[in-house]
Amino acid sequence: MDHVITRKENLNEADYLIDVVAPEVAKKFQPGNFAVLLTVPNGERIPMSIEKAENDKITMYIKRLGKTSKELDDREVGDALYKVVGPMGNPPQLKKYGNVVFASDLVCGHAENSAMCRELKKIEGNHVISIQSYPTKNDVYPDKELAIDCCHEHILATEDGSVGKMGHYLDILEEMLQERQIDQVFAGGGIPPLQELSELTKRYNVPVMTTVRQIMVDATGMCGSCRVFVDGKQKLACIDGPMFDGHKVDWAAAISRLAMFKEKEAEAMECYNKEIKELR
Numbered sequence: 001m002d003h004v005i006t007r008k009e010n011l012n013e014a015d016y017l018i019d020v021v022a023p024e025v026a027k028k029f030q031p032g033n034f035a036v037l038l039t040v041p042n043g044e045r046i047p048m049s050i051e052k053a054e055n056d057k058i059t060m061y062i063k064r065l066g067k068t069s070k071e072l073d074d075r076e077v078g079d080a081l082y083k084v085v086g087p088m089g090n091p092p093q094l095k096k097y098g099n100v101v102f103a104s105d106l107v108c109g110h111a112e113n114s115a116m117c118r119e120l121k122k123i124e125g126n127h128v129i130s131i132q133s134y135p136t137k138n139d140v141y142p143d144k145e146l147a148i149d150c151c152h153e154h155i156l157a158t159e160d161g162s163v164g165k166m167g168h169y170l171d172i173l174e175e176m177l178q179e180r181q182i183d184q185v186f187a188g189g190g191i192p193p194l195q196e197l198s199e200l201t202k203r204y205n206v207p208v209m210t211t212v213r214q215i216m217v218d219a220t221g222m223c224g225s226c227r228v229f230v231d232g233k234q235k236l237a238c239i240d241g242p243m244f245d246g247h248k249v250d251w252a253a254a255i256s257r258l259a260m261f262k263e264k265e266a267e268a269m270e271c272y273n274k275e276i277k278e279l280r
């Protein structure tokens with residue numbers, strides 16, 4: 001089966017979305033799952049959260065970061081990816097919580113949350129609040145599907161106050177925790193703020209599930225690259241997660257593992273840019 005790209009849209013300078021044909025993944029998708037993409041044979045396997053699955057296609061929101069996200073961005077509608085594997089991961093159980101907050105500081109983090117938001121919104125007794133924070137107005141992607149349709153209440157914030165409320169989602173959530181009852185928090189996006197979020201929610205005694213995006217190599221539980229220490233026990237983000245109880249994650253270990261491949265990533269990007277330059 002060809003994994004053809006059927007839609008590709010630029011969202012802002014840093015982010016884009018794609019729809020890819022992947023019937024097996026779409027059929028079994030549950031909110032909170034991710035897929036593993038291989039753009040070329042023997043290429044890097046990159047994990048990407050699935051925003052939604054419709055018919056035989058899945059939608060993913062992607063940030064341009066290094067070699068593979070750039071290589072993917074250079075593809076056009078009609079091009080095919082070599083492989084799309086999934087659905088992967090062990091999504092959390094979605095049930096009646098009461099007032100539940102989803103928070104992220106990345107467009108792809110909001111996309112990752114949105115399928116869970118939509119599901120929780122359908123369950124009577126839940127009031128779903130989405131806090132979407134961005135560095136500045138240029139990073140905002142105020143999409144109706146991600147922002148309005150998936151929740152009961154949507155709060156937009158920018159760290160410089162250029163649009164929406166001023167602050168990071170941590171500031172907005174802290175204000176909220178002081179003023180009203182919150183029963184559950186889910187959060188993803190950049191890892192470092194998740195540590196602070198876990199400390200914040202612990203102070204208010206509110207449970208938090210965090211998406212721990214550790215670097216994945218095989219994404220099948222064999223290589224150990226994505227290990228996370230939860231309550232002192234080793235877990236694998238690719239098969240046990242990627243969502244874990246934030247109050248129990250060893251954040252210092254999780255953050256230090258992110259820098260593991262920095263040199264190799266920079267080298268890969270440099271080689272790819274050189275190849276592209278030579279082709280042009």
Ligand SMILES: Cc1cc2nc3c(=O)[nH]c(=O)nc-3n(C[C@H](O)[C@H](O)[C@H](O)COP(=O)(O)OP(=O)(O)OC[C@H]3O[C@@H](n4cnc5c(N)ncnc54)[C@H](O)[C@@H]3O)c2cc1C
Pocket residue numbers: 034044045046047048049050060061062063064065066067068069070108109112212213214215216217242258262265266269
């Ligand atoms: C469960 C999960 C879901 C994810 N969902 C999304 C998503 O929906 N949209 C999105 O844009 N990104 C997502 N990511 C991150 C994405 O996989 C990486 O940004 C991507 O692999 C970057 O590859 P690159 O070659 O472009 O950049 P690189 O230069 O290789 O890396 C840039 C940075 O991306 C991260 N990264 C690199 N390789 C991996 C890897 N194999 N696994 C995890 N992180 C990596 C590291 O922090 C690294 O410093 C997700 C990661 C995980 C673990």
Ligand code: FES
Pocket residue numbers: 215216217218219220221222223224225226227236237238239
């Ligand atoms: S990526 Fe290899 S064990 Fe999870």
